[in-house]
Amino acid sequence: MEATNLLPTEIETERLTLRKPRLEHAEEIFATYSADPEVTTFLTWKAHDNPRQTRDYLSACLAEWSSGTGYPYVITLKAKRDAPIGMIHARMNNHGANMGYVLARSFWNMGYMTEALICLSDLLLSKEGVFRVSSFCDVDNAASACVMEKSGMLFEGILKRYSPLANNASEPRDCRMYARTR
Numbered sequence: 001m002e003a004t005n006l007l008p009t010e011i012e013t014e015r016l017t018l019r020k021p022r023l024e025h026a027e028e029i030f031a032t033y034s035a036d037p038e039v040t041t042f043l044t045w046k047a048h049d050n051p052r053q054t055r056d057y058l059s060a061c062l063a064e065w066s067s068g069t070g071y072p073y074v075i076t077l078k079a080k081r082d083a084p085i086g087m088i089h090a091r092m093n094n095h096g097a098n099m100g101y102v103l104a105r106s107f108w109n110m111g112y113m114t115e116a117l118i119c120l121s122d123l124l125l126s127k128e129g130v131f132r133v134s135s136f137c138d139v140d141n142a143a144s145a146c147v148m149e150k151s152g153m154l155f156e157g158i159l160k161r162y163s164p165l166a167n168n169a170s171e172p173r174d175c176r177m178y179a180r181t182r
């Protein structure tokens with residue numbers, strides 16, 4: 001049985017639409033960013049070799065929607081609703097959510113991820129039982145730290161050896177933790 005979803009399947013921000021993914025998005029995501037090793041430099045996964053890997057990832061995303069354990073959204077520009085340019089992912093935990101995100105390189109530094117993160121954090125924090133929206137990044141991922149700061153998250157400190165987030169590191173690396181709470 002499908003869990004009742006805490007979040008809607010579609011959210012609009014000023015310039016973006018956040019949508020529940022579809023398996024058919026795999027080819028476009030593969031062509032746009034999931035095969036780009038520069039994009040995955042500070043992620044836990046390696047750049048994909050073929051669209052099948054992207055499709056498998058989207059299957060796992062849909063399973064999270066079904067169980068209510070997470071809400072991964074594809075990000076599109078409002079004007080091009082069928083062309084994913086990235087993803088933002090709320091992973092639910094006991095009293096809140098941890099956020100992950102990724103954007104195709106040609107769309108970097110236009111404020112898009114800050115816009116998506118503010119909107120989704122606002123929405124999550126308006127829900128009963130959600131008290132904390134957090135996110136963390138590798139200590140060397142300055143762009144991601146900047147997004148969290150611009151989104152109103154507070155820097156909580158450096159978590160030593162927290163996650164292997166950079167360059168497919170074989171060992172956990174130090175990470176910067178940020179959160180918004182109510």
Ligand SMILES: CC(C)(COP(=O)(O)OP(=O)(O)OC[C@H]1O[C@@H](n2cnc3c(N)ncnc32)[C@H](O)[C@@H]1OP(=O)(O)O)[C@@H](O)C(=O)NCCC(=O)NCCS
Nearest residue numbers: 042101102103108109110111112113114137142143144146
């Ligand atoms: C992190 C990422 C999602 C940011 O998305 P974005 O839409 O470009 O973010 P924004 O435009 O909202 O903000 C980026 C900010 O970082 C700053 N920035 C970018 N590169 C930087 C760098 N090397 N050093 C310092 N600041 C940097 C930009 O100047 C901008 O700040 P400004 O608006 O004050 O000028 C995008 O770079 C990305 O997809 N990176 C690869 C995946 C990734 O690392 N995800 C996060 C994992 S924790």
